[in-house]
Amino acid sequence: MTTTAASVRVSLDAATRAGLDALLLSMADDEFVIGFSDSEWTGIAPMLEEDVAMSSLALDEIGHARALYELLAELRGDGNDADSIAFDRQPAGYRHCRLVDGGRGDWAMTIARRYLYDTADAARLEAVAQSSWAPLAELVAKLRREEKYHVMHVSTWLERLALGGDEARTRLLAAFAKLAPDAATVFAPLPGESVLVAGGVLATPLSEAEARWRASITPDMVRLKMPMPPPAVAPERGRLDHSDDFRWLWTEFTTVRRLDPEATW
Amino acid sequence: MTDEAVRDRADAGSDEHAGGEPFEVFRQEKDGGPMVHGGSVVAPDALLALHYAREMFSRRGESVRLWVVRRLDVHELDDLDVLAPPLDRSYRKPGGYVMRDKLAAARERAGTSKPKASSGGRDTTGRKGSKP
Numbered sequence: 001m002t003t004t005a006a007s008v009r010v011s012l013d014a015a016t017r018a019g020l021d022a023l024l025l026s027m028a029d030d031e032f033v034i035g036f037s038d039s040e041w042t043g044i045a046p047m048l049e050e051d052v053a054m055s056s057l058a059l060d061e062i063g064h065a066r067a068l069y070e071l072l073a074e075l076r077g078d079g080n081d082a083d084s085i086a087f088d089r090q091p092a093g094y095r096h097c098r099l100v101d102g103g104r105g106d107w108a109m110t111i112a113r114r115y116l117y118d119t120a121d122a123a124r125l126e127a128v129a130q131s132s133w134a135p136l137a138e139l140v141a142k143l144r145r146e147e148k149y150h151v152m153h154v155s156t157w158l159e160r161l162a163l164g165g166d167e168a169r170t171r172l173l174a175a176f177a178k179l180a181p182d183a184a185t186v187f188a189p190l191p192g193e194s195v196l197v198a199g200g201v202l203a204t205p206l207s208e209a210e211a212r213w214r215a216s217i218t219p220d221m222v223r224l225k226m227p228m229p230p231p232a233v234a235p236e237r238g239r240l241d242h243s244d245d246f247r248w249l250w251t252e253f254t255t256v257r258r259l260d261p262e263a264t265w
Numbered sequence: 266m267t268d269e270a271v272r273d274r275a276d277a278g279s280d281e282h283a284g285g286e287p288f289e290v291f292r293q294e295k296d297g298g299p300m301v302h303g304g305s306v307v308a309p310d311a312l313l314a315l316h317y318a319r320e321m322f323s324r325r326g327e328s329v330r331l332w333v334v335r336r337l338d339v340h341e342l343d344d345l346d347v348l349a350p351p352l353d354r355s356y357r358k359p360g361g362y363v364m365r366d367k368l369a370a371a372r373e374r375a376g377t378s379k380p381k382a383s384s385g386g387r388d389t390t391g392r393k394g395s396k397p
Binding site: 046047048049050052053056149152153156160 | 284285306307308309312313316317319320321324
């Protein structure tokens, strides 16, 4: 990275730093949680090739989370590293959105969640890519190159399930009915968001990113005769309430850390 | 982790190519290099075959270009006997002509030494070739 966060940190006022903290944490936690959820397919995905593909995609998300946590650690500059942010919180301290909170589910659920998340994430990344904060803009430019492929891959799967016969379509519509009401929580308002927008750290408010996301998925939804996701219910709590499924996932992904905080590999 | 997904995968495994049909994957390791056969993937269509080829043959950046071809579109010569020459063909190969001693003698007569490999000249004396 050409601009270090530490050097930029000093030029940020406290309100902007707080807003950036919330933004980075929300993005990193989203990637981290969906990455771990999808890694639950390793070994049992519907076919061998997709097993490798989904595992690789899940690892991409963990990599994105790691890069975002690292940037957050630099921003905070309090001596806690990326691993500490990722693993040393209680479940209630995570700020991922409700869309990715519900656990893996069946294949249709995974594809529906990935489609909704990846397309929404693309719209969010577009707003962040034009950030006036150079370290974030530079990182997001790299993330978008991998996320482009994620959208490509999951879109082909969405189409296969939507047009793939009765059982596939029924399962997909059931998954959509469960997940789509939470899809817009990706854009749930963040504390300090207005400060970020005023300073150009976020190029547009997340609500505008949501509008762009809706426009971007409309052609797919029309072509595949799928319902458009409704607005999020209680968006202000979109990143605060977590399910038992997430608490179970938390016990899984913190197992090693809780056994031995010094463990390295 | 014993759940429906495990059974689904096991069921799929009993049915040959349940996930689609085989595609042969060709990859280029660096720009300008040849496309070489890398292996195969099973996929329902060419688009997913390309996605899977990316994951199998380039997720660690091993390839700069990928092709997939339906295995059904690959045609194999069925009479392998025509590939096995029944008679001695060594006379077709440059290796059939041993030039080294003659060349050494000619150089001695001319009073020149053997050119160095780095001089740009290609010394193919005694080299075994495979072209007819």
